[in-house]
Amino acid sequence: MGAIPSGFRPSTTAKLLKDDQCCTLSNFLKPELSESNLAFRDLFWSPHENQIRSQPVRIQKMLSLMMVKNMPQVGVGIEIKSRHVRLAIFDGEKILSNIHTVQATYNEADGKTWRFSPKVASMLPSAIDGECFVRTNYTEQKIGLLFELCLSYVRTKTGEKGEFSCGWVHLPLYDENTGAPIFNKVYDLPVKGGTPYEQDVEVDPSISRKASTGKLRSMLSANKKPMLQFKLVTPTKEQKTWLDVLPETLISSTEYLPFLSYYRILLADALLRDRIDLQNTDLIHSPLLANFPKATKFPDIMDALRMCWIEKKRTIKKKEMRDAEYMKSQFTSAFMESAYPLLFSPTLPQYKWADVEAEQDRWNEISRFMKETQEKGILHSLLAAGTQHTPFDMSEVTYDLLEAYNGKR
Known part of the structure; x- marks a missing residue:
């Protein structure tokens, strides 16, 4: 050139x-x-x-x-x-x-x-x-x-x-x-x-x-x-706790570390703890397991999850933080109030890498949604007059164990 x-x-x-x-x-x-x-x-x-x-x-x-x-x-x-x-x-x-x-x-x-x-x-x-x-x-x-x-x-x-x-x-x-x-x-x-x-x-x-x-x-x-x-x-003691439940080979942002770890913990619960028959490959009802990997492709949606998680942690007491099941439920709630609706929002502009204008338009829409959700609650944001939704598909709420290996490395 x-x-x-x-x-x-x-x-x-x-x-x-x-x-x-x-x-x-x-x-x-x-x-x-x-x-x-x-x-x-x-x-x-x-x-x-x-x-x-x-x-x-x-x-x-x-x-x-x-x-x-x-x-x-x-x-x-x-x-x-x-x-x-x-x-x-x-x-x-x-x-x-x-x-x-x-x-x-x-x-x-x-x-x-x-x-x-x-x-x-x-x-x-x-x-x-x-x-x-x-x-x-x-x-x-x-x-x-x-x-x-x-x-x-x-x-x-x-x-x-x-x-x-x-x-x-x-x-x-x-x-x-x-x-x-x-x-x-x-x-x-x-x-x-x-x-x-x-x-x-x-x-x-x-x-x-x-x-x-x-x-x-x-x-x-x-x-x-x-x-x-x-x-x-070297990782801190807390970071090592999170890291030890991740896949053997992985590179990512330190900011995502708790979220990636919670995902793997919830995946283990669904696939190893809660299945009666470990050879059963029926669909598993879990919007988080089905959609969290998709959310990792969009840094701004992960930022929305981070914002929601920070707000939730401010209301959690120290005693509750020691309850693993409670913390998993709170993380699931944070995901369902932020990343999940944004992934299927028809009004959110398409993600374009290295496009400053598109990134700003997306963040304006994400910020508006998160502010409204924080002030009035997630149900108000989703059910308010004029709110648009993409057509519902069963794949949004079901984790397909077999489909997860299509194109697997």
Whole structure:
């Protein structure tokens, strides 16, 4: 196109997300079947504790994205709609986890620096939350964490839309000498150009060409190369409790952690505790189990769930918080008062990635609904004159165990 650095490429992770639903968070939330297909491989019940069995894994880290430094800018004729990082577990050949996306913030005065929110405060969108969790039980030496730095763009003349990869970083999750999991610390790693399947490609070769044989000039040139900065830490005791009930391999926002865990707990209740015959595959009445995976595809709907959950927790007493069954019922109630009606709202504009106007229109509608629900109750919001509803379908309220494995990884 003549307006981008030679190390940029079409985004590998964006293409996977578009072409293969196996890389979505909703797909990885499904319990995996055993080889016989008669039981689950990663969802177990503990009769002694009368709850879902915890599943510790080899790698379990909290990751905080901090910034991208010295990223070359694109030329004229291209309007950038979003700067973001996509993360996944990668073995050099294949993506082994869901692909998680974090949007960066950007200041025109410092055009070469992307920044990430270290923690979402108040009701900032969770899409910009730079805090994630990484969980996997893969033990192969070549297993690592892939970061692909991406730009969503529009060509101003033609209106053509697309997504660039500005480069990538691969962090091995095991020490090559000892085989132990990598240390917790702040990492400052160089960004490589090309795709994750290419080696020795620079993001912007013009930086190297300007370097001379002089030591000082070479050091100055190295300081101008794109770098990704992030931090790894150990989960807190509370976070570990939530993490231990999740699937073996998963990456997502820290803000979603309690919700993902409650979903898996309720899934275990329905599939392992409450079914009289474990080989029975009849439909299960549960709007939450049927629709929560769909909600994870929309960050703004997950933000609505977060808003409702925060309000509910303010009214829950400490004694009630220690009652697991009560807390599960409260989470179900929060989902049914926020995410469920929004998923089937005909007035909610269609979700469009990296479209600021569409995102704002959606959030205006979500905010209006949530405010009305908070003030007057969910029944008033749903039954008020003029409220529109999509035609009812039984799939809205039933969890189909067999359908969940159509297209399963």
